[in-house]
Amino acid sequence: MRRALLGAVAAALCAAATAAAAPPSQDVVLPGPVPYPTPNPPLVGKTAISGGFTRYVFHIRNNERVLVRVDETGSPLSLRVRQRLDVGGRGDYQFAVSGPIEDVLRGPGSESEPGLRADQVLWAGFSPGRKVLAADVTLRPGEAAQYLPVRLGLEHTGDGVTLTVANATVTPELEYAGTTRPRQIASLLDRTRRTARAGERLFAGYATFYGRVRQRAQRAQIEAPLRVEGELRVGSGNPVRFSELLGDAEPLALQVHARGAGTPHVKLTATPVPVERLLRPPGGAPTWTAALKRRPLPGPFLLQRLLQSRMRLVRGDQYQSFLANPDADGRSRSVYVYETAKAPRQQAVAAPSGDDERGGGGPLVILLAIGGAIVAAGAGLVAWAHS
Amino acid sequence: MRRGLFLFVGLALLAAGCGKSSSNSSDLGHLTVAVDVPVTGSPYVAQTIRQGLELATANLNAGGGVRAGEKSYRIDVKLYDNHLSARQAVENTRRALDANAIAIVTDGTGVNATWQIAQRDGVPISITYDGGSGLVDAETRPNVFRIAPTNHGIAFRYAEYLVPKKAKVALLSDDSAYGSEGAADLDRAFSENPEAVATKLTLPAGQSDLTAQILRVKRSGATALLVWGQPPTIAAVLSAARSSGWDVPVYAPPTGADPFIRQQLADHPEWVDGLTFASGRMTAEVGTAPFESFQSQYESTYGADKVGVKTSAGQPVIQPPEFAMYAYDFAHVLTAGIIRAASTDPKKITAALNQVTTQGANGDERGFNEHNHEGVVDDDVYFARFHDMTFAPVHDDPLSSTLPVIPQTG
Numbered sequence: 001m002r003r004a005l006l007g008a009v010a011a012a013l014c015a016a017a018t019a020a021a022a023p024p025s026q027d028v029v030l031p032g033p034v035p036y037p038t039p040n041p042p043l044v045g046k047t048a049i050s051g052g053f054t055r056y057v058f059h060i061r062n063n064e065r066v067l068v069r070v071d072e073t074g075s076p077l078s079l080r081v082r083q084r085l086d087v088g089g090r091g092d093y094q095f096a097v098s099g100p101i102e103d104v105l106r107g108p109g110s111e112s113e114p115g116l117r118a119d120q121v122l123w124a125g126f127s128p129g130r131k132v133l134a135a136d137v138t139l140r141p142g143e144a145a146q147y148l149p150v151r152l153g154l155e156h157t158g159d160g161v162t163l164t165v166a167n168a169t170v171t172p173e174l175e176y177a178g179t180t181r182p183r184q185i186a187s188l189l190d191r192t193r194r195t196a197r198a199g200e201r202l203f204a205g206y207a208t209f210y211g212r213v214r215q216r217a218q219r220a221q222i223e224a225p226l227r228v229e230g231e232l233r234v235g236s237g238n239p240v241r242f243s244e245l246l247g248d249a250e251p252l253a254l255q256v257h258a259r260g261a262g263t264p265h266v267k268l269t270a271t272p273v274p275v276e277r278l279l280r281p282p283g284g285a286p287t288w289t290a291a292l293k294r295r296p297l298p299g300p301f302l303l304q305r306l307l308q309s310r311m312r313l314v315r316g317d318q319y320q321s322f323l324a325n326p327d328a329d330g331r332s333r334s335v336y337v338y339e340t341a342k343a344p345r346q347q348a349v350a351a352p353s354g355d356d357e358r359g360g361g362g363p364l365v366i367l368l369a370i371g372g373a374i375v376a377a378g379a380g381l382v383a384w385a386h387s
Numbered sequence: 388m389r390r391g392l393f394l395f396v397g398l399a400l401l402a403a404g405c406g407k408s409s410s411n412s413s414d415l416g417h418l419t420v421a422v423d424v425p426v427t428g429s430p431y432v433a434q435t436i437r438q439g440l441e442l443a444t445a446n447l448n449a450g451g452g453v454r455a456g457e458k459s460y461r462i463d464v465k466l467y468d469n470h471l472s473a474r475q476a477v478e479n480t481r482r483a484l485d486a487n488a489i490a491i492v493t494d495g496t497g498v499n500a501t502w503q504i505a506q507r508d509g510v511p512i513s514i515t516y517d518g519g520s521g522l523v524d525a526e527t528r529p530n531v532f533r534i535a536p537t538n539h540g541i542a543f544r545y546a547e548y549l550v551p552k553k554a555k556v557a558l559l560s561d562d563s564a565y566g567s568e569g570a571a572d573l574d575r576a577f578s579e580n581p582e583a584v585a586t587k588l589t590l591p592a593g594q595s596d597l598t599a600q601i602l603r604v605k606r607s608g609a610t611a612l613l614v615w616g617q618p619p620t621i622a623a624v625l626s627a628a629r630s631s632g633w634d635v636p637v638y639a640p641p642t643g644a645d646p647f648i649r650q651q652l653a654d655h656p657e658w659v660d661g662l663t664f665a666s667g668r669m670t671a672e673v674g675t676a677p678f679e680s681f682q683s684q685y686e687s688t689y690g691a692d693k694v695g696v697k698t699s700a701g702q703p704v705i706q707p708p709e710f711a712m713y714a715y716d717f718a719h720v721l722t723a724g725i726i727r728a729a730s731t732d733p734k735k736i737t738a739a740l741n742q743v744t745t746q747g748a749n750g751d752e753r754g755f756n757e758h759n760h761e762g763v764v765d766d767d768v769y770f771a772r773f774h775d776m777t778f779a780p781v782h783d784d785p786l787s788s789t790l791p792v793i794p795q796t797g
Contacts, residue, residue, distance in 0.1 A: 090785070092672045094752065104758065112766065115756035117742055122756055125766030128785035 023211040028176060030188070031310040032202030033317065037171050037222065040147045042324035043099035043139070045119025058089040058127070062325035062332040068145070069341035072264060074152030074163070076145040077341055078138075082107055083323050085123070085133040095123040095133075095326035100143035107134030123326075137323060149226055149319050149336055150246075150270040160259035163232045163266055167246035167253065169319060172219035173311050177300065178209040185302040186288035189279065192310060193288070196274035201331070202313050207303070220308055223247040224316040227273045228254065230338075235262020242268075248312065249277045263340075270336040272316040278309045415452045416460040418731060420444065420721070421467055421483035422714075423493045423501075428471030431646060431692070432494050432710065436515050438689050439711030440464055440492050443718030445688075453722045456729040462718070473497035480504045489733050490721050492714055498522050498531060506530045509734030511721070515713040518641070519568040525760045530737050532760040534713040534720075534753060536667040538569050540765030541640050542576035544665060545613060546583075548770060548784055549638070555585035556638075557609035559600075559624065561592035561616030569615030569640060585609035590624070592617055601627035605635075613638045618645035621662075622652055629658040638770075641666040646694040646706050649776055653696045659773045663781065668769040668790055669709055670749050675791050677750030678712070682793075685711055691797050696776050702796035704776045716747040716762065720754060 062085055069078045084107065087093065097120065104114045104121045114135040115122035123133050153164035188205055195202055225247035231239040237260030244254045258264070285291035288302070321332040422440050424433035444462040447453055452461040465486060467479035476497025481504060483491055491505060495517025505512050511530050514522060518538040523531050549556055558577065560570035570589070577584050586607035590600055601624060604612065612635055614624045621639050625648070628635055643664025652658050670678050685708045692706040720743060725731065728739035744754030753762045769787040771778040777795040780787040 091789075092751075112764075113759060116758045117756045124752075125764050126786050 023179070025208050025210045026213065027206040028178075028209050028213055030205040030207055031173075031307060032314045033204065034314070036318040037173050037311070037315060038318070041318060042321040043144060043147060045098035045100060046143075057091050058087055058093060058327060060088070060095075060325055060327035060330040061086040062321060062323075062327075062330055064322055064332070064334040066148075066322050066334060066336045068148060068336065068338045070152055070154075070266070070338055072154060072340065074154040074266075074340075076141050076148065079141050079144050079148075081137045081139065081323050083121075083135050083137060084109070085326065087127050087131040087133060088129070090127055090129045092126055093123065093131075097121040097123075097135075097137075097323050097326065099137070099323055100140040101137055102140050103138040105136045107136050110134035121323075147322070149224060149272065150228065150268075150338065152266065152268075152338060154264050154266065154340075156264075157257070160237075160257055160261075161232065161234045161264040163256045163258070163264070165228055165244075165246070165254050165256070165268065165270075167223050167226055169224040169226070169247075169315055170221050170252065171223075171315065173222045175216045175220045175304070175307055175311075176209075176213055177216050177303065178213045179211050180207055180209055180299055180303050182292055182297060182299050182302055183289070184208060185299070185306050186292045186297070189281075189288040189302065189306050189309070192306065192313070193279040193281075196276065196279055196309075196313055199274060201317060202310060207306070220311065222308065222311040222315050223252060224272050224319045225250075225275055225312060226319075227271045228268055230266060230268025232256045232258045233265045234258045234260035236260075237262075245273070246270075248273075248275050265340050267337075267339045270338070272319040272334065274316060275309045275312045278305060278312065414459075416458055416731075418453070418455075418460045418462050418725075419465050419483075419486055419488045420462055420718070421465050421479070421486070421488040421491045423467040423469050423476055423479045423483065423491055423496070425471040425494060425496060426466070426468035428469070428496075429494070431706075432516055433468070435692065435708055435711040436492065436494060436714045437464070437466055438685065439515075439708065439714030440718055442685055442688055442711070443715040447718070447722055453725050455725050455731050460725075460731065462722075469493070469496045471496055473500050476501050477504065484508050484510060489725075489731060489736060492717060495519060495522055495533075495535075502528050502531045509732070509737050511724075511733065511737045511740060513714075513717040513721070515717060516710055517565070519565075520572055521568070523760050525755075525758055528760075532717070532720075532740060532755055532762065534717050534762035535710070536641060536665070536763050536768050537761055537765065538572040538640070539575075540763075540768045541665045542569070542572035543765060544768040544770075545573070545638060546576040546580065549611060549613070550577075550580045550583045552611075554583065554611040554636075555607075555609050556583055556611045556613050557585050557604045557607060558587045559590055559604065559612055559614045559616070560588075561590045561620040563592040563617050563620075565642070566590075566592060566616040566620065573613065573615060590614075590616060590620055592620055595619070595623050595626075597623045597627040598631065601631065601633070605631075605633055609635065611636045611638065614643075615640050616642065618642050618647035619651070621645075622648045625652060625658050625662060626655075629655065634661075637662050639664045641709075644706075644709070644771070644778065646692070646696075649694055649696045649704070649773075656696070656699070656776055659776060661772060661774075663770055663772045664778070665768050665770050666709065667713075667763045667767050668749075668780075668786070669707055669712065669793055670790055671747075671751035672789070673750040675793065677746075678707075678748060678793065681712060681715065681748035682708055686797075694776070698775050698777065698796060704795055705797045707793045707795060712748045713762070716745070716753040719745045719747070720762070 065082045067080045068076050071077050101119050104116050106113050109132050111132050112125050149169045151166045151168045155162050229243040231241045233239040240258040242256050246252050281288045281291040320334050322334050325332045422437050424436050426433040441464050448461040452459040469476040477500050480501040491512045495514040514533040515535050518536050520539045523533045558573045560566040614621050694704040694706050696704050723743040723745045724736045724739040727743050728735040740755050741757045744752045747753040770781045770784050772781050779792045780790040782788045
C-alpha cells in the first residue's frame with residue numbers, strides 16, 4: 001500500500017515535470033471545408049436581398065454546366081449556366097440563387113418554374129420528397145466572367161493560331177508554420193488523401209503545434225486543380241486535341257498550336273478535380289504513414305504539403321459551385337464549357353483589372369509564375385533528397 | 388417556418404411604411420383601389436373579395452396608412468359591379484382610372500379587355516378568383532397579377548393525382564367561359580395520358596337535368612368524373628349521377644366548394660359526400676393559427692359566411708374565407724409595392740410589385756417576380772373531400788395529407 005502510494009506520487013511528479021519541460025501546445029484549425037479564400041464564386045448579386053436560408057429538411061445536389069461563348073481572341077462574350085437542383089426532403093421550400101443574373105428560363109426536366117427578381121432566381125413550392133428544379137440562367141458577362149476558372153488567349157502566330165489556356169483560380173493564402181509531430185501530420189495527409197480520392201468534401205481537422213505558431217512571410221499561391229480537355233481548329237484544318245491537368249504540381253497553363261489559315265475555333269471543358277499528385281506519398285509508399293516509417297520526412301515539408309493540399313481542395317470545392325447551392329452542405333459539381341462564337345469584337349468583356357481579388361494576371365504572367373514555381377519545386381526536391 | 392426567404396424584408400418594409408403616424412389622419416393623402424366584382428352576377432364571390440380587400444385596407448389605415456416616399460396615404464376602396472359582363476368591366480375600368488385608382492382588384496371578369504386600358508396608365512390589375520390560363524402573362528400583360536389558384540395548376544395537379552389511380556376519367560365541362568377555359572387546361576394536362584381519359588363531354592351550363600348526359604358518360608366506361616363548370620353544373624352532375632344510383636367519384640375545380648352546391652343538394656346531403664375539389668391551400672406549413680386569426684378577424688368584422696346548410700348533428704356550416712384571403716393578401720403586396728416604389732405613380736408601383744414579398748393571411752408568403760405574376764404557385768393546389776357538408780384535405784396526396792382540417796361549423 002505504501003509502495004503504491006509512493007509510486008503514484010512519483011508518477012505524478014514525473015508527469016508534472018514532463019509537462020513543465022514540454023513546450024506549450026495548441027490545436028490549429030486546418031484549412032477546409034470552409035471558408036473559401038475569396039467571396040466569389042459562388043456568385044453574389046449586387047442588388048439581391050440577402051438573408052436567405054434553406055431549412056434543414058432539404059438536402060440538395062447541385063449540378064451546373066457553365067457555357068462560356070468566347071470571341072476570336074478568347075474573351076468571354078456571354079455566360080449561361082444550366083443549373084439543376086435535385087431536392088430531397090418533404091415540405092415547403094423557397095430558395096434563392098443570387099448572382100449577376102440577367103434572365104432565367106425553365107431548364108429541361110424541371111418540375112417547377114423559376115422566378116426572376118433583381119439579381120436572383122427564385123424557387124418556391126412544395127416538395128413531396130424529391131423534386132427537380134432546373135434553370136437556364138443568363139449572366140451578365142461583364143460582372144461574372146472575371147470569376148471563371150480558366151482564361152483563354154487566341155493569337156495568330158506564324159503559320160497558324162496559338163491557344164493559351166491558363167488556370168485563373170490562383171489566389172494568395174496565408175500559411176502557418178511551426179513545430180508539429182510528423183506522425184500526426186502524416187496521418188492527416190492520409191485521411192485528406194482518402195477524402196480527396198473519394199471525391200468528398202474536406203473534413204474539419206486540427207493539427208497540434210508545439211511552441212510558437214508562425215505565419216510564413218510569403219503567401220502560398222493556391223489554385224483549384226483543373227482538368228482541361230478540348231480541341232483547337234483553324235479554318236477547315238485538322239483539329240488539335242489536348243487534355244491536361246492545370247495545377248496540382250502540374251503547370252498552370254498550356255499552349256496549343258494549330259496550323260492553318262482562317263477563323264480559329266476552340267471548344268474545351270474545364271472541370272475542377274481533387275488534388276491527387278501533391279497528396280501522393282513519396283517513394284511509392286502506400287500511405288504517408290508508411291512513407292514516414294521507411295525514412296524520416298521533414299516536419300516542415302509534411303506540414304506545408306498538408307496545408308497547401310487542403311487549400312487546393314478548398315479552392316477546388318469553391319469552383320464546384322459557380323452559382324450557389326441553396327444547401328450549403330449539399331454536394332455541388334460544375335463543368336465549364338468554353339466555345340468560340342462569332343460576334344463583334346467590341347462586345348468582348350474587358351479583362352479584369354490588376355487589383356483582381358485572385359491576384360492572378362494574364363496568361364503570360366501565369367506562365368512565368370509556373371516556370372518559377374517549377375524551378376523552386378525542383379530545387380526543393382533536390383534539397384530534400386540530400387537532407 | 389414557411390418560405391421565410393425575403394419575408395423579413397417585406398415585413399421590414401411594411402413595418403417601416405405602416406407605422407402609426409404621429410400626424411393627424413387629416414394630413415394623410417388618399418389613394419384609391421378599385422374593386423370590380425360581380426355584385427349582381429355572383430354575389431358570394433363579389434362579397435368575399437370586397438370584404439377581404441376592405442379588411443386589409445382598414446387595418447392599414449388604422450395603422451397610419453401607407454408611406455410612399457415623404458408622405459403617408461390612406462387607402463380607399465371603391466366598389467364597381469361588373470355584372471359578370473366584360474363590357475361592364477371595361478366601363479368600370481375607365482371609370483376607375485378617371486377616379487385615379489392606383490390598382491384594380493377583380494374576380495377576373497373582362498380582364499382580356501380591361502388590361503390594356505389599365506396598362507395605358509400603368510395601373511396594376513389583380514385577379515383574385517378566376518384561374519383562367521390566358522389571363523395572366525408577365526411578358527405580354529405586365530400589369531396583370533393574380534392571387535388565386537390557376538386552372539393550369541389545378542388541371543395538372545389533377546392529372547398527377549388521378550392518373551396513378553388508374554381511373555378512367557370522364558372530362559366534363561360546361562359551356563360557360565369558365566368551363567371552356569378549364570376544358571382546355573384539362574386537355575393539356577391529360578394529353579400525355581390519353582389512356583386515363585374515358586370520354587370528354589361539354590355540358591349545357593344552367594341546365595338542371597343532366598340525366599341523359601351522365602348516362603352517356605356512364606356507358607363510356609368512366610370510373611371517375613372530373614367536372615369543370617359553374618356550381619350549378621356540378622350540382623346537376625351530382626344530382627344526375629346519384630339519383631340514378633351511380634356512386635362514381637366526382638372531382639371539381641374550386642367551384643366545387645361553392646356554397647351553392649350544398650344549398651342545392653341540401654335535401655340529399657349524402658349526394659355531396661365524396662365530392663372532391665381542388666383549390667389553393669388555406670393553411671401553410673406553420674399550421675392553422677395564422678389563417679384562424681385572419682378568419683376570426685374577418686368574421687368579427689363581417690360575420691361568418693354561412694353556407695345555409697347544417698351537419699347531421701345540426702350544426703350550421705360556415706364557409707372559410709378563402710377568396711377573401713387572396714384579396715386581403717393582394718392589399719398587403721400592393722402596400723409593400725407602394726413602399727418600395729416610394730411613389731404613388733402606378734407605373735412605379737407595378738414595377739415594384741415584381742420585387743416584393745409579404746406574409747399572407749395564412750402565414751404563407753405572397754409575391755410576384757419579373758417572370759411570374761402568379762401569387763399562388765401550382766404546388767399549393769390541394770384536394771379536399773366533402774363529408775357531412777364539410778370538407779377535409781384528402782390523405783392520398785402528399786401535399787394535402789400534410790394539411791389540417793379548417794373548422795367549418797359555428
